[in-house]
Amino acid sequence: MSSPQMPPWLQEQLMKLQQSQQSLQSLMTQKQHIEIEKAETEKALEELKKVTDDDAVFKQAGTILIKSKKQELIDELEERIEMTKTRSTVLEKQEIRLKETLKEQEAKITEMMKGGPTNTPPSNTPPVEDNPRK
Numbered sequence: 447m448s449s450p451q452m453p454p455w456l457q458e459q460l461m462k463l464q465q466s467q468q469s470l471q472s473l474m475t476q477k478q479h480i481e482i483e484k485a486e487t488e489k490a491l492e493e494l495k496k497v498t499d500d501d502a503v504f505k506q507a508g509t510i511l512i513k514s515k516k517q518e519l520i521d522e523l524e525e526r527i528e529m530t531k532t533r534s535t536v537l538e539k540q541e542i543r544l545k546e547t548l549k550e551q552e553a554k555i556t557e558m559m560k561g562g563p564t565n566t567p568p569s570n571t572p573p574v575e576d577n578p579r580k
Contacts, residue, residue: 459558463551470544477537484530491523 452460497503497516504511505519 456555456558459551459555463548463555466544466548466551470541470548473537473541473544477534477541480530480534480537484527484534487523487526487530491520491527494519494523 494503494516499516501516503514503516503519505514505522506512
């Protein structure tokens with residue numbers, strides 16, 4: 447091979463970065479699914495509230511429909527909306543943390559590449575801070 451191989455420390459950091467990027471992508475997909483579920487549930491609740499109390503209402507249980515009471519379904523849908531809001535909030539916080547981690551990892555890789563492998567500390571000892579402003 448005529449091209450130099452990537453140093454192991456850089457490979458390791460790039461792998462960590464890639465894992466974080468994949469985690470963020472997965473998280474974004476989860477958020478999207480939750481938002482869709484929330485919108486669908488809100489629409490169902492909106493339609494259910496239009497129905498008179500005398501009309502028959504049904505809820506889906508797998509592949510069958512079960513006759514139910516309007517107020518029970520309203521309560522279930524409202525609870526589901528609250529759960530999706532909570533899950534969305536949790537995912538939002540995870541997203542913020544992951545984005546911060548990605549920035550830190552990118553900065554670390556950039557710094558390590560500037561310093562080169564000779565300035566990279568062994569993996570079993572913490573790096574020594576050269577910058578007194580930190």
